[in-house]
Amino acid sequence: MRGKRGPAPSPITKTVNIDTIAQRLDVSPWTIRTWIRQGKLRCIKIGRRVLVPEQDVEALLRRHSTLTPPTRNGTRERPS
Numbered sequence: 001m002r003g004k005r006g007p008a009p010s011p012i013t014k015t016v017n018i019d020t021i022a023q024r025l026d027v028s029p030w031t032i033r034t035w036i037r038q039g040k041l042r043c044i045k046i047g048r049r050v051l052v053p054e055q056d057v058e059a060l061l062r063r064h065s066t067l068t069p070p071t072r073n074g075t076r077e078r079p080s
Contacts, residue, residue, distance in 0.1 A: 013053045013054075016054050021057055024057075041056050
């Protein structure tokens with residue numbers, strides 16, 4: 001007789017570290033840590049390493065994107 005099996009393991013999620021996210025978004029690593037504390041980003045802690053699921057970074061960018069379409073002269077207007 002076999003023992004009970006637990007729930008199926010969750011799929012492996014691709015993660016990125018705080019420094020990589022900060023470089024990609026052109027912000028300080030402290031900004032990323034603040035977003036984690038505020039609940040804007042989830043994190044996974046493994047020992048002293050703090051990793052963020054890449055899909056959460058992409059979701060944050062989609063939620064806070066302010067990119068506007070180019071104007072006739074090819075430049076982008078800044079949101080007011």
